[in-house]
Amino acid sequence: MPWNPMYRSVARLDGKTAVITGANSGIGKETARDLGRRGARLILGVRSLERGEEALRELTVGAGGEPLLLQLDLASLESVRCFAAAVRQRESKVHLLINNAGVMACPRAETADGFELQLGTNHLGHFLLTHLLLDQLRAAAPARVINLSSLAHTKGQMYFDDLMLTKDYGDWKAYCQSKLANVLFTRELARRLVGSGVTTYAVHPGVVRTELWRHQGSCMRGLIRPALRTPEQGAQTTLYCALAPELDTVSGRYYADCKETTPSRRARSDEDAARLWAVSEQLVGLSSTDEPEQSPQ
Ligand SMILES: NC(=O)c1ccc[n+]([C@@H]2O[C@H](COP(=O)([O-])OP(=O)(O)OC[C@H]3O[C@@H](n4cnc5c(N)ncnc54)[C@H](OP(=O)(O)O)[C@@H]3O)[C@@H](O)[C@H]2O)c1
Numbered sequence: 353m354p355w356n357p358m359y360r361s362v363a364r365l366d367g368k369t370a371v372i373t374g375a376n377s378g379i380g381k382e383t384a385r386d387l388g389r390r391g392a393r394l395i396l397g398v399r400s401l402e403r404g405e406e407a408l409r410e411l412t413v414g415a416g417g418e419p420l421l422l423q424l425d426l427a428s429l430e431s432v433r434c435f436a437a438a439v440r441q442r443e444s445k446v447h448l449l450i451n452n453a454g455v456m457a458c459p460r461a462e463t464a465d466g467f468e469l470q471l472g473t474n475h476l477g478h479f480l481l482t483h484l485l486l487d488q489l490r491a492a493a494p495a496r497v498i499n500l501s502s503l504a505h506t507k508g509q510m511y512f513d514d515l516m517l518t519k520d521y522g523d524w525k526a527y528c529q530s531k532l533a534n535v536l537f538t539r540e541l542a543r544r545l546v547g548s549g550v551t552t553y554a555v556h557p558g559v560v561r562t563e564l565w566r567h568q569g570s571c572m573r574g575l576i577r578p579a580l581r582t583p584e585q586g587a588q589t590t591l592y593c594a595l596a597p598e599l600d601t602v603s604g605r606y607y608a609d610c611k612e613t614t615p616s617r618r619a620r621s622d623e624d625a626a627r628l629w630a631v632s633e634q635l636v637g638l639s640s641t642d643e644p645e646q647s648p649q
Pocket residue numbers: 373374375376377378379380397398399400403424425426427428452453454455456473500501502503556557558559560561562563564565
């Protein structure tokens with residue numbers, strides 16, 4: 353496993369707002385720590401306010417002030433809508449949206465809306481959230497949307513005939529599909545936002561020692577232990593995509609180890625990206641008038 357370099361940057365984010373999902377632990381918490389130190393105003397979306405408060409105690413308050421903690425359950429469209437409404441009420445601009453929260457390889461379960469849990473949480477919840485914050489992102493342009501994917505996407509495929517895997521569920525199969533969905537979403541979002549000043553990036557953070565591995569047995573955890581990065585190291589590619597000036601004019605690509613990397617063949621399918629977008633809109637109850645449009649230029 354190549355060493356993950358720490359991303360060095362003196363960029364400041366004074367006066368800028370960053371929204372981070374799943375910010376109470378792992379990579380999300382380290383991302384929040386770094387962006388807060390740079391002066392960003394932080395809005396942290398957390399499933400449990402109690403766990404969020406705990407995390408908050410570990411973060412030092414930067415020039416952006418005390419981070420704002422808001423409840424967000426990505427496995428409930430109603431909760432996503434409430435969270436987005438609360439953000440919109442407070443902020444006219446969102447400069448960074450970090451779609452970081454995730455669950456991995458868990459036993460089959462469903463979201464409040466009846467979606468398979470991993471696709472529902474990792475993709476559909478973030479899909480809706482991004483739509484609901486688009487006005488704030490556009491108003492803040494240049495703004496960036498960062499979607500945490502994974503190398504696991506390379507083992508994934510989109511089961512369009514049974515996206516919820518009701519017939520043949522596999523815990524990794526569902527995770528890999530959801531992480532492929534993250535890359536395809538990034539690709540299609542970039543295409544639709546050309547000319548808007550909002551750019552988007554998909555990230556593989558490396559194999560990182562976090563709570564994400566909670567559903568794996570001790571054997572699996574033992575196998576991957578030598579390759580594990582710290583959460584701080586795992587946050588570096590997210591930070592690179594959030595801060596690097598050379599990415600100002602790039603959008604829709606996939607990054608690992610703080611550099612652009614070619615995603616799998618399936619993740620480069622424009623047809624699947626457009627199809628996933630259309631299905632996701634239907635599933636989360638968005639009409640076509642809600643969708644971001646390409647600039648006329
Ligand atoms: N760790 C790795 O090796 C690795 C590798 C590749 C990709 N990634 C990706 O990196 C991202 C961050 O994961 P991590 O490694 O930092 O794991 P983590 O420590 O488990 O953090 C995941 C975060 O997501 C939150 N979350 C889970 N379900 C949620 C829901 N329904 N609504 C809102 N928040 C929810 C968790 O909240 P709770 O604390 O309440 O559970 C937690 O804050 C994920 O998207 C993951 O797929 C990680």
